[in-house]
Amino acid sequence: MDFTYSADQSDLAALCRDVFESEYPPEPALAEETHSAKLHAALAQAGILGLAFEESVGGSGGSLFDLGIAFREAGRAPAPTTFAGTVFAGLLVDRLGSAEQRASFLAPLCAGERLATVAFAEPSTDGDPSLLRTAATRAGDGWTLTGVKDFVPDASSADTIVVAAVADTGLAFFLVPAHAPGVSIVRRQTFGHDRQDEITLDGVSVPADAHLAGASLDAYLACRDAMVALQCMEMLGGAERVLEMSAEYVRTRHQFGRPIGSFQAVQHHIADMAIEVAAGAAAAHRALWLVAGGRPARAEVAIAKTWLSRAFVAVTLHAHQVHGGMGYVREAPLHLFSQRAKTLELQLGTRRAHLEAIAGTLW
Amino acid sequence: MDVELSARDLEWREEVRRFLADAVTDELRAELAEPRPAGRGPAEAAFWRKVGERGWMSLTWPQEYGGRNLDALRRLILVDEFEYAGAPMLDMTITSLAPVIIRHGTPANKERWLPGIRSGEIRFALGYSEPDAGTDLAALRTSAVLDGEEWVVNGDKIWNTGAHTQTHEWLAVRTGPDPGHRGISIVIVPLDAPGVTVQPIWTWGDHRTNQVFFDSVRVPRDHLIGEVNRGWDYIVAALDNERGHLGSVGGLRRVVDELIEAARVTVVDGRLLCEDPVARLAIAELHAEVEVARLLSYQVASGGVDGVVETVPATMLKVLVTELRAKIGSVGMSLFGLHGQLAGPRAPLGGLLEHTYRLAPLFRFGGGTNEVMRDIIAQRGHGLPRSGRR
Numbered sequence: 172m173d174f175t176y177s178a179d180q181s182d183l184a185a186l187c188r189d190v191f192e193s194e195y196p197p198e199p200a201l202a203e204e205t206h207s208a209k210l211h212a213a214l215a216q217a218g219i220l221g222l223a224f225e226e227s228v229g230g231s232g233g234s235l236f237d238l239g240i241a242f243r244e245a246g247r248a249p250a251p252t253t254f255a256g257t258v259f260a261g262l263l264v265d266r267l268g269s270a271e272q273r274a275s276f277l278a279p280l281c282a283g284e285r286l287a288t289v290a291f292a293e294p295s296t297d298g299d300p301s302l303l304r305t306a307a308t309r310a311g312d313g314w315t316l317t318g319v320k321d322f323v324p325d326a327s328s329a330d331t332i333v334v335a336a337v338a339d340t341g342l343a344f345f346l347v348p349a350h351a352p353g354v355s356i357v358r359r360q361t362f363g364h365d366r367q368d369e370i371t372l373d374g375v376s377v378p379a380d381a382h383l384a385g386a387s388l389d390a391y392l393a394c395r396d397a398m399v400a401l402q403c404m405e406m407l408g409g410a411e412r413v414l415e416m417s418a419e420y421v422r423t424r425h426q427f428g429r430p431i432g433s434f435q436a437v438q439h440h441i442a443d444m445a446i447e448v449a450a451g452a453a454a455a456h457r458a459l460w461l462v463a464g465g466r467p468a469r470a471e472v473a474i475a476k477t478w479l480s481r482a483f484v485a486v487t488l489h490a491h492q493v494h495g496g497m498g499y500v501r502e503a504p505l506h507l508f509s510q511r512a513k514t515l516e517l518q519l520g521t522r523r524a525h526l527e528a529i530a531g532t533l534w
Numbered sequence: 535m536d537v538e539l540s541a542r543d544l545e546w547r548e549e550v551r552r553f554l555a556d557a558v559t560d561e562l563r564a565e566l567a568e569p570r571p572a573g574r575g576p577a578e579a580a581f582w583r584k585v586g587e588r589g590w591m592s593l594t595w596p597q598e599y600g601g602r603n604l605d606a607l608r609r610l611i612l613v614d615e616f617e618y619a620g621a622p623m624l625d626m627t628i629t630s631l632a633p634v635i636i637r638h639g640t641p642a643n644k645e646r647w648l649p650g651i652r653s654g655e656i657r658f659a660l661g662y663s664e665p666d667a668g669t670d671l672a673a674l675r676t677s678a679v680l681d682g683e684e685w686v687v688n689g690d691k692i693w694n695t696g697a698h699t700q701t702h703e704w705l706a707v708r709t710g711p712d713p714g715h716r717g718i719s720i721v722i723v724p725l726d727a728p729g730v731t732v733q734p735i736w737t738w739g740d741h742r743t744n745q746v747f748f749d750s751v752r753v754p755r756d757h758l759i760g761e762v763n764r765g766w767d768y769i770v771a772a773l774d775n776e777r778g779h780l781g782s783v784g785g786l787r788r789v790v791d792e793l794i795e796a797a798r799v800t801v802v803d804g805r806l807l808c809e810d811p812v813a814r815l816a817i818a819e820l821h822a823e824v825e826v827a828r829l830l831s832y833q834v835a836s837g838g839v840d841g842v843v844e845t846v847p848a849t850m851l852k853v854l855v856t857e858l859r860a861k862i863g864s865v866g867m868s869l870f871g872l873h874g875q876l877a878g879p880r881a882p883l884g885g886l887l888e889h890t891y892r893l894a895p896l897f898r899f900g901g902g903t904n905e906v907m908r909d910i911i912a913q914r915g916h917g918l919p920r921s922g923r924r
């Protein structure tokens with residue numbers, strides 16, 4: 172057993188950190204932008220967008236584990252949401268698509284020329300495939316899609332939306348151009364000021380080759396486990412950054428003639444944050460390692476998500492407490508993490524949904 | 535022992551409720567929901583006129599000053615109901631600063647400030663915190679130096695929330711050579727005086743607060759409250775007046791009541807929240823905790839003497855209620871799944887939950903940080919030795 176990174180993995184982490192830090196300094200004003208073209212181009216240039224994809228489809232031929240390392244660094248930034256959204260869409264196409272679909276979709280994605288997103292949730296469900304209502308019906312050689320998708324990250328900046336729908340074969344996925352006739356996109360007003368959209372599909376026609384023919388419920392769920400494991404790495408990175416910012420702040424802020432970090436009450440906040448983060452690192456890396464190895468990991472992923480979603484939120488609350496007024500102003504970056512923590516808790520399965528998944532493996 | 539409100543207290547609550555039902559209009563709610571760059575909006579001004587017509591501006595003052603000398607429990611009932619109705623909070627100029635002037639001010643102070651406070655024309659912003667004086671308030675450096683018949687004020691205040699809506703500063707300044715508590719006084723500085731600069735600071739909770747700079751601002755000598763270098767006593771006295779309110783649960787009761795109603799009609803992942811075993815119990819727990827917090831607030835307030843409640847019980851209440859706020863915001867948002875992250879009118883509870891969540895940190899570190907509150911509970915309440923602070 173070894174929970175440390177290899178030299179290559181450490182180098183990759185350093186590379187990713189350098190790209191995020193130099194191309195995307197943590198200015199709250201910047202972070203209100205949900206996409207950074209400059210950062211995205213740099214991520215492509217450094218091979219980070221294509222980390223988990225084969226070289227034959229334009230990727231860098233790394234592994235899902237490497238991608239997880241990048242997500243941890245993205246969480247520190249905190250990176251614009253188009254990074255995760257685009258990579259998640261790529262993962263679905265890579266796993267569920269034909270060779271041709273993979274090549275034509277992933278090559279521009281890895282090159283940074285394609286922004287994509289996944290549309291799964293609907294008014295009737297946040298994530299339960301059995302409650303999806305969006306219908307895909309055959310029309311000649313192609314398909315017609317009708318329904319409403321909700322909470323789709325960055326649909327308006329994406330060129331392609333990977334839409335989950337119910338077809339005669341069961342759960343199905345389609346590549347839908349964001350500007351196709353019949354697609355209308357309305358921005359949701361979110362507490363995180365991120366971009367999440369409600370999409371109405373009003374008889375949208377797509378050709379036969381828009382259908383990801385390899386889709387099945389099991390294949391989707393395995394892919395979703397990979398996304399959740401990556402999301403856990405993102406939460407881990409965010410929580411680590413907040414812990415570091417807090418430790419730094421209490422070292423430098425003085426009250427009563429000494430650093431506030433010398434007060435035991437403040438030290439205990441830092442210690443509790445550190446415990447959350449250390450345990451979270453173990454849980455997230457186990458989940459990531461298993462899914463990267465192609466191993467079934469439903470329970471391990473769910474355990475990681477339940478821990479990290481609680482831990483990241485808790486870490487931000489501790490951080491507000493030790494920062495006092497200075498952490499509460501819009502100019503300070505802390506609230507960006509506070510928002511992201513709560514948002515990530517709710518995306519890709521709430522704690523409740525993941526606890527149910529864990530319970531399902533027990534009885 | 536009697537664990538219920540008396541007939542007299544219930545009558546008072548009804549009186550307050552009747553007033554609020556009429557005075558808190560939809561226009562007022564809409565106006566208060568918008569962060570305001572400056573001043574009071576027209577609906578809020580109308581609200582305060584009604585408060586004034588009712589004679590409630592001096593509600594908590596002694597009878598000889600035209601007040602009703604409300605006891606701590608009835609003050610709590612008042613604040614609870616104001617919070618529950620979403621009304622603007624009673625100005626602390628009225629509830630906590632004016633009583634200090636009444637008790638400690640010079641005859642000239644009383645004559646100069648009380649009539650204007652009662653009419654609402656004079657409203658103080660609380661000018662205590664400085665960049666280097668937060669929890670360690672006694673480290674404040676803003677100074678006032680007597681020059682003939684005038685005080686000359688220089689310095690820098692931060693988190694000065696009322697500076698853009700109020701008329702004057704209730705300003706804590708250093709007037710004596712002694713460091714720490716002893717050299718502090720309170721002077722009143724008009725916010726439109728030459729040399730005062732107000733710079734906005736926006737917070738995560740959508741509050742506007744301010745940094746305020748005082749550059750050789752001159753005010754008449756008699757703007758000093760009470761005696762020179764006794765300011766720390768007045769700060770503590772004002773805080774004591776405020777204590778009973780700090781742990782009011784009216785706002786949280788409102789959030790949980792709305793959550794209970796929303797659970798009747800909200801379907802998440804195919805399940806009605808009130809029929810979902812997990813959501814039911816989570817909301818039931820929040821309900822129980824708010825109920826216990828309210829009982830503690832009654833227990834604390836009903837033990838008050840002369841309208842002033844004891845420090846340690848009130849401090850426990852502050853910690854309990856502010857930690858509960860963070861929990862209600864967080865648990866509440868999570869119950870709604872993806873919809874929990876919405877803001878604005880389409881959000882669960884019209885955005886009340888997410889706003890509760892964003893406000894939670896401020897309540898935990900503001901009004902005396904919960905760390906320092908816990909020190910007070912352990913040290914003054916249970917005789918433990920002091921550590922850390924001077």
Ligand SMILES: Cc1cc2nc3c(=O)[nH]c(=O)nc-3n(C[C@H](O)[C@H](O)[C@H](O)COP(=O)(O)OP(=O)(O)OC[C@H]3O[C@@H](n4cnc5c(N)ncnc54)[C@H](O)[C@@H]3O)c2cc1C
Pocket residue numbers: 424426427431434435436437492493494495496497499659660661662663667668669670692693694695696737741743896899900901902903904905906922923
């Ligand atoms: C929106 C907003 C509105 C405000 N409005 C006003 C206002 O109108 N007027 C006004 O005067 N002030 C106002 N404040 C200031 C508020 O009262 C302070 O933020 C509060 O007193 C804490 O001070 P600080 O922010 O400097 O934190 P700090 O004092 O720096 O505290 C940071 C951390 O250190 C801890 N700490 C410090 N000393 C100790 C100790 N001895 N032992 C253990 N832990 C310790 C604290 O508990 C906290 O966790 C406002 C603040 C905000 C954010």
